[in-house]
Amino acid sequence: MKDIRQEQFTKAVGNAAEINELLxxxxxxxxxYKNGVFNEQFFPFDPIPRVISAEDFKSIEKGLVxxxxxxxxxxFDIYHEKKIVKDGIIPEDxxxxxxxxxxxxxxxxxxxxxxxxxxxxxxxxxxxxxWYILEDNLRIPSxxxxxxxxxxxTRIAAPQAFEENEIVDxxxxxxxxxxxxxxxxxxxxxxxxxxxxYNAAYFEHSYLAENTGSVLVQNDELFVEDNILYHRxxxxxxxxxxxxxxxxxxxxxxxxxxxxxxxxxxxxxxxAYRSGNVGIVNAPGNGVADDKGIxxxxxxxxKYYLGEEPILKNAPTYLPFYEQDMRYVMDNxxxxxxxxxxxxxxxxxxxxxxxxxxxxxxxxxxxxAEPRRFIAQEVIDFLDLPIxxxxxxxxxxxxxxxxxxxGETTRVWASGLTRFSRNPDSFxxxxxxxxGFKDTWVLKEKE
Amino acid sequence: MKQVSFYYSTKLTFDDYVHDHSFALRIIPPExxxxxxxxxxxxxxxxxxxxxxxxxxxxxxxAGYLKGDHRxxxxxxxxxxxxxxxxxxxxxxxCYLYPSEYTKPDGELKEFYGEIKSxxxxxxxxxxxxxxxxxxxxxEYQKGATDTATTAADAFGLKKGVCQDFSHILISLLRLDxxxxxxxxxxxxxxxETHSWVEYWTGDHWEGIDPSNNCCVSDDYLVxxxxxxxxxxxxxxxxxFGNHTRQLQLVRSVLT
Numbered sequence: 001m002k003d004i005r006q007e008q009f010t011k012a013v014g015n016a017a018e019i020n021e022l023l024x025x026x027x028x029x030x031x032x033y034k035n036g037v038f039n040e041q042f043f044p045f046d047p048i049p050r051v052i053s054a055e056d057f058k059s060i061e062k063g064l065v066x067x068x069x070x071x072x073x074x075x076f077d078i079y080h081e082k083k084i085v086k087d088g089i090i091p092e093d094x095x096x097x098x099x100x101x102x103x104x105x106x107x108x109x110x111x112x113x114x115x116x117x118x119x120x121x122x123x124x125x126x127x128x129x130x131w132y133i134l135e136d137n138l139r140i141p142s143x144x145x146x147x148x149x150x151x152x153x154t155r156i157a158a159p160q161a162f163e164e165n166e167i168v169d170x171x172x173x174x175x176x177x178x179x180x181x182x183x184x185x186x187x188x189x190x191x192x193x194x195x196x197x198y199n200a201a202y203f204e205h206s207y208l209a210e211n212t213g214s215v216l217v218q219n220d221e222l223f224v225e226d227n228i229l230y231h232r233x234x235x236x237x238x239x240x241x242x243x244x245x246x247x248x249x250x251x252x253x254x255x256x257x258x259x260x261x262x263x264x265x266x267x268x269x270x271x272a273y274r275s276g277n278v279g280i281v282n283a284p285g286n287g288v289a290d291d292k293g294i295x296x297x298x299x300x301x302x303k304y305y306l307g308e309e310p311i312l313k314n315a316p317t318y319l320p321f322y323e324q325d326m327r328y329v330m331d332n333x334x335x336x337x338x339x340x341x342x343x344x345x346x347x348x349x350x351x352x353x354x355x356x357x358x359x360x361x362x363x364x365x366x367x368x369a370e371p372r373r374f375i376a377q378e379v380i381d382f383l384d385l386p387i388x389x390x391x392x393x394x395x396x397x398x399x400x401x402x403x404x405x406x407g408e409t410t411r412v413w414a415s416g417l418t419r420f421s422r423n424p425d426s427f428x429x430x431x432x433x434x435x436g437f438k439d440t441w442v443l444k445e446k447e
Numbered sequence: 448m449k450q451v452s453f454y455y456s457t458k459l460t461f462d463d464y465v466h467d468h469s470f471a472l473r474i475i476p477p478e479x480x481x482x483x484x485x486x487x488x489x490x491x492x493x494x495x496x497x498x499x500x501x502x503x504x505x506x507x508x509x510a511g512y513l514k515g516d517h518r519x520x521x522x523x524x525x526x527x528x529x530x531x532x533x534x535x536x537x538x539x540x541x542c543y544l545y546p547s548e549y550t551k552p553d554g555e556l557k558e559f560y561g562e563i564k565s566x567x568x569x570x571x572x573x574x575x576x577x578x579x580x581x582x583x584x585x586x587e588y589q590k591g592a593t594d595t596a597t598t599a600a601d602a603f604g605l606k607k608g609v610c611q612d613f614s615h616i617l618i619s620l621l622r623l624d625x626x627x628x629x630x631x632x633x634x635x636x637x638x639x640e641t642h643s644w645v646e647y648w649t650g651d652h653w654e655g656i657d658p659s660n661n662c663c664v665s666d667d668y669l670v671x672x673x674x675x676x677x678x679x680x681x682x683x684x685x686x687x688f689g690n691h692t693r694q695l696q697l698v699r700s701v702l703t
Contacts (some may be wrong), residue, residue, distance in 0.1 A: 002544030082541070096545040103542040103675060106503035223467065225512045227498040256471040256510075256684045267686040271510045404609050 014374035014424045044436035046387045050136040053311040061314030061412040068119045068404045071289050073305040089304050090297045100287020117180050119404040124382040132315045138286040143417040144403050145204040148340035150439045157335035166444040170415030176405050181243045183407035188242025190214035195248045205247050224268040229278040243279040250284045292341035292375050298348040316378040320371040331375045336376040396420045414442040448531040449666035455700040456523040457599035465689035466517040473672040475507035475522050480534040487526035506672040530666040535652035543627040549550050550619040553600035560623045575647045578620045585660040610643045613658040617645050629673050632680040632703040636667035
């Protein structure tokens with residue numbers, strides 16, 4: 001049935017050129033740094049949608065809500081009592097060696113105890129239909145605007161596809177985001193902080209500001225006075241900001257607390273935040289929960305905090321930190337995928353099978369020397385999705401970034417960003433590695 | 448127990464006007480088990496409204512924002528306190544056991560620790576004192592060889608430094624030895640400047656040790672701030688805008 005829908009849709013769209021031309025015209029781009037040079041690249045769109053049945057989505061949704069709730073509990077615990085460490089569930093080392101743990105955030109309680117307001121959870125579906133969590137992104141996950149704008153454009157290019165298929169409308173994302181920001185609001189206007197047009201996701205920052213009724217700001221328009229964050233108005237006045245959806249990294253956020261050399265931060269923002277005068281979306285210090293080393297412990301967190309069995313599975317993961325796991329990794333290196341815990345965006349991901357014998361030996365030594373730096377995972381044989389390549393349908397690896405928003409309740413956006421690898425031999429789908437994206441259709445439940 | 452008076456001042460002067468000047472001071476001594484603050488007065492000039500918070504490490508933070516043009520920022524604190532080092536502080540944080548930016552050991556420091564490790568035995572106190580002794584044997588106290596950006600590894604390479612460097616290296620060694628340790632910025636009796644020393648965790652409380660003078664901390668020490676290393680304890684941090692090219696900082700401090 002799924003294939004019929006896709007075929008219909010492909011026919012309806014005719015070919016991708018028209019939509020890609022529209023995207024180009026609208027300026028949907030993705031910035032990439034390579035060898036220190038900034039390039040704005042076009043993020044290629046594939047017209048064949050990924051279709052997720054209502055039933056499938058329901059179980060993913062439940063699993064994601066559970067996971068994000070546990071992660072929020074974990075963050076509160078780590079920056080307060082640290083019960084999960086005291087009870088021996090997670091070894092202390094994993095918390096305090098993690099670059100994402102920020103001692104400066106100890107004791108801070110964000111409004112409603114929510115740390116991760118917007119979580120981007122990456123999943124893949126294996127050939128047997130089982131969904132696996134690949135990683136959690138709880139700092140500043142990007143990508144929500146691409147499926148939004150792609151849907152808008154496909155509605156223009158192929159309106160009949162939406163008449164014939166029962167697809168959940170995904171245009172509510174901005175409203176969802178707005179409600180989430182409002183829930184974190186400590187009194188004042190909503191603002192989205194960008195580092196400017198050279199940021200990889202600048203397009204998205206401006207798109208979301210426009211659609212959530214927030215002001216898009218850069219740091220030189222903001223200041224903290226009496227521990228209150230203000231926006232400088234053109235007339236020389238000031239407007240209080242109650243919630244700041246920041247799209248810059250923790251370490252650059254406040255030069256008086258973190259990196260003193262940061263030129264994109266707001267001095268004393270952390271004082272305003274600590275005083276409860278402004279909400280920061282997402283909370284600083286979240287990196288300790290989406291650390292690739294901590295990922296291993298998320299199913300344990302779900303049991304520990306919620307007393308529930310995890311609904312969604314992790315990919316089978318090994319920590320060379322544990323002796324037993326180290327032995328397994330050493331014996332099976334050539335069939336595993338190794339990830340450097342300090343890297344993001346598809347950087348620092350190595351497939352054992354791609355390495356020459358010498359490289360493999362070299363890598364073995366690196367892992368033995370720095371066991372805490374790596375995790376190893378079984379390569380999941382994930383489902384290929386059809387994509388259009390010069391008019392022909394070919395099969396490529398794809399993942400799904402689901403967006404989970406935590407406000408009054410935790411909700412999963414019924415859409416998501418499906419990214420695919422354009423290289424037939426590659427499993428790496430990150431947009432910063434030159435992949436493309438598709439629209440994600442979540443089908444309505446049958447009446 | 449001892450009654451002490453403290454005074455500290457900084458005069459920041461710029462060679463051109465600056466504006467939109469945000470600052471955070473860690474200058475008001477905290478009230479703890481080992482020191483009761485009996486009087487304390489902070490003056491900042493030009494006049495600016497400020498707010499007080501307590502940071503993650505238990506330090507008093509005074510934050511302010513000077514919007515208009517100005518060419519100087521002066522702050523001065525004076526007060527009295529009762530110090531009592533027979534009492535103990537117990538505000539432990541696990542991060543004090545892990546390397547921090549300034550105290551991360553390099554190969555040389557690790558090698559040095561490896562050589563002396565076998566002699567570092569006994570109680571936590573014995574080990575801390577042994578490390579402090581060893582350190583004062585190899586390090587020479589010398590001003591001007593290092594600056595506030597010097598790390599433990601760099602200073603150890605030079606075998607020279609001031610109290611900040613001695614503290615960083617001792618913290619680095621203590622943490623290598625599995626003893627949690629923290630950096631203390633404060634005022635000490637015999638010293639005309641701000642001083643720094645180290646506290647190590649005995650397993651149930653903090654104990655002070657002064658690596659620059661290779662001695663234990665007495666009632667003649669007043670804590671101003673504490674943290675993983677110097678960066679958490681900087682007395683003043685600021686960001687400002689303007690065409691100034693230089694700033695001059697004059698510091699005076701007294702503990703009597």
